[in-house]
Amino acid sequence: xxxxxxxxxxxxxxxxxxxxxxxxxxxxxxxxxxxxxxxxxxxxxxxxxxxxxxxxxxxxxxxxxxxxxxxxxxxxxxxxxxxxxxxxxxxxxxxxxxxxxxxxxxxxxxxxxxxxxxxxxxxxxxxxxxxxxxxxxxxxxxxxxxxxxxxxxxxxxxxxxxxxxxxxxxxxxxxxxxxxxxxxxxxxxxxxxxxxxxxxxxxxxxxxxxxxxxxxxxxxxxxxxxxxxxxxxxxxxxxxxxxxxxxxxxxxxxxxxxxxxxxxxxxxxxxxxxxxxxxxxxxxxxxxxxxxxxxxxxxxxxxxxxxxxxxxxxxxxxxxxxxxxxxxxxxxxxxxxxxxxxxxxxxxxxxxxxxxxxxxxxxxxxxxxxxxxxxxxxxxxxxxxxxxxxxxxxxxxxxxxxxxxxxxxxxxxxxxxxxxxxxxx
Numbered sequence: 001x002x003x004x005x006x007x008x009x010x011x012x013x014x015x016x017x018x019x020x021x022x023x024x025x026x027x028x029x030x031x032x033x034x035x036x037x038x039x040x041x042x043x044x045x046x047x048x049x050x051x052x053x054x055x056x057x058x059x060x061x062x063x064x065x066x067x068x069x070x071x072x073x074x075x076x077x078x079x080x081x082x083x084x085x086x087x088x089x090x091x092x093x094x095x096x097x098x099x100x101x102x103x104x105x106x107x108x109x110x111x112x113x114x115x116x117x118x119x120x121x122x123x124x125x126x127x128x129x130x131x132x133x134x135x136x137x138x139x140x141x142x143x144x145x146x147x148x149x150x151x152x153x154x155x156x157x158x159x160x161x162x163x164x165x166x167x168x169x170x171x172x173x174x175x176x177x178x179x180x181x182x183x184x185x186x187x188x189x190x191x192x193x194x195x196x197x198x199x200x201x202x203x204x205x206x207x208x209x210x211x212x213x214x215x216x217x218x219x220x221x222x223x224x225x226x227x228x229x230x231x232x233x234x235x236x237x238x239x240x241x242x243x244x245x246x247x248x249x250x251x252x253x254x255x256x257x258x259x260x261x262x263x264x265x266x267x268x269x270x271x272x273x274x275x276x277x278x279x280x281x282x283x284x285x286x287x288x289x290x291x292x293x294x295x296x297x298x299x300x301x302x303x304x305x306x307x308x309x310x311x312x313x314x315x316x317x318x319x320x321x322x323x324x325x326x327x328x329x330x331x332x333x334x335x336x337x338x339x340x341x342x343x344x345x346x347x348x349x350x351x352x353x354x355x356x357x358x359x360x361x362x363x364x365x366x367x368x369x370x371x372x373x374x375x376x377x378x379x380x381x382x383x384x385x386x387x388x389x390x391x392x393x394x395x396x397x398x399x400x401x402x403x404x405x406x407x408x409x410x411x412x413x414x415x416x417x418x419x420x421x422x423x424x425x
Contacts, residue, residue, distance in 0.1 A: 001183040005191050007171055008296050012198060014256040015084040015264045018249060018357035020054035020309075021070035022084040023139035027120045028074030029086055030133055034147045037128030042107045044071050047119035048415050049309025049354075051111040055422050057357040058252030061090035064099065065252075065358075067109040072098035075107075075124070083140050085256055114416050116307025116408040118262070137308070139262050170304040172297060177342075177396040180301075181335055184294045195289050195296075198258035198271050205255045206241050206272065209248035217362045218244035234280040238273035239369045245272055246315075247362040260296050261303040261318070265361055269319040270295040273369055274326050287330055295319075295326030298342075298400070305404020311411035311418060313352040313364050317403060320368035321345040328376045337376075339396045340384035344375035346392055346399050347385035350406050355418050 016022055028042060046054075046067065054067045062073065070087075077094035078086040101107050112119065120135040134144040145153040175183075209218040210229075221240040225231045229240065245268045249257050257264030258271070271292055278288045299322030303314055321342055328341045349371050352364060378384060387394055391402040 001179075001187065002191070003171060004175065004180070004183050004297065005187060007300070008192070008293060009194060011260055011296070011300065012195070012267070013084060013259045013262075014201060015259040016086075016088055016254070016256045017060040017252050018053065018057045018265070019084060019139050019259060019263055020050055020357055021057050021059050021067075022086060023050070023118075023120060023135065024054060024067060024070040025074030025078040026080055026083060026086045026140055027122045027133055027135050028071050028124070029078035029080040030142065031122045031124050031131045031145070032075055033080065034133075034145055034152065035124050035126050035129050035131035037126030039075065039101070039106060039124070039126055041123075041125045042071055042075055042101070043110070043123045043125070044108070045110045045112045045119075045121040047112055047117060047309070048114040048419055049116055049307075050118060050120060051109070052355070052415070052419050052422065053309060053357045055356045055358075055419075058250055060087045060252045060254045062087075062095050062252060064095065068102045068107045069098055071109060071122075072101045072107045075101065084259070088254070111419060114412055116310035116412075118308050172300045172304055177298075177338060178335055180294065180297050181329075181338065184290050184297075184329065187290075187293065189286055189289065192289050192293050195292050196285075198267060198292070199275055199288075201256060201258040202245055202268050202271055203241075203275070205248050205253070205257050205268075206245040208253050208255050209244035212248065212253055214251050214253065215244065215247045217247045217366075230276060230279045232280065234277050235369070235373045237280055238276040238373070239366055241272040241276045242269055242369055243362050243365040246365045247359070250357055250359055250361045261300055261314070262308050263315065263319075265315040265357070265365070266299060266303075266319040269315055269365055269368055270299050270322050270326070273323050273372065274330065277327055277330055281330075283330055291326035291330045294329050295322040298322035298325045301397075302400045302403050305401050306407035307404075310407035311353055311415035312350070312407040313354045314407070315354075315361060316349055316352050316364045316368035316371070317345070320349065320372055321400075321403070323368070324372035324375050327372060328379060331376065331380060333376070333380060337379045340379035340382070341375050342396045342399050343384045343387060343392045344378055345371060346403050347390050348375065350391060350403050353411075353414065353418060356422065
């Protein structure tokens, strides 16, 4: 099952700030490398999920928010070579210049297709020519670059997953929950030791949240936990670590998170509550790494059904369910326990909406941690919303599939309503 190890390894990525502003800045910065001359216009078209997620999102090293400013910073300051950390070197002077471009109307952002599939199309026009760039399906997956309409780079666009064809089934969906659990229990520890890098990165972001005065939830949760990072209260410690880090991320504090499934908040939720539980209970580092592998893989399983960017909160639902399974594993839960945990999570928070990457993600993270703890507590006692009820399926794989369907295609109409509300405010 080395393929599962490789899947986790390839999916873990550092990301500075919420992933969508970073992806927008990366796209513009890369396109800029293919044109010279004085700027006349930056035009960018985003799918609905991308547009929504960056709409009011904090940007690293900036007091500004949103799509247009992220695009403008991509033009004046971003280092494309750094990928999703491309805004690492932004200065006050860069912010002033970016704001000038936005206010002068030189940066235009449009919403294109209502879709859960990532799509970014950038056209930069100068007095000497044009450059265009397209990203599809993953935040830095460039599929085409043009210079003055001449294609200089092209990569085949991935097809929508068609589960009727085994060749198109995502790797994670070729495994059952039973097989995933077997992998988690038996994979050599050294093979998954790289997962530890997620804790180093995400804990540093948490520590920045506690130091920084821009955060509010972080300081309140710290007070609630008796002014301790790790107290004797496992759930409060888990909520503090997880949601302080999420708040730091969405406010644009200048440290990266280790993302999973293309999202730093997913990566935070999938890891930091497990770290807190491990510290409170004195569990081993090996238990933590194995639980995190399970957390990641369950998150991936649901996200491949729901789409990368949809109208439901993948952070709470996909990453939260993954984390709940990791927590159940840490507490000695069996395959049956994991199945019941997934049923409880599916029956409780599946309908939670995503209204963009913003301060509200902190509240959604709080709800996710609370739901995970209650779901696991009940599952360990053999109590769950049984498979006959609601969207639960006959198997845990069916339940996770149904959770994904609620997002895509189920909430496509909801996505448009959310964006309309955000635009009208």
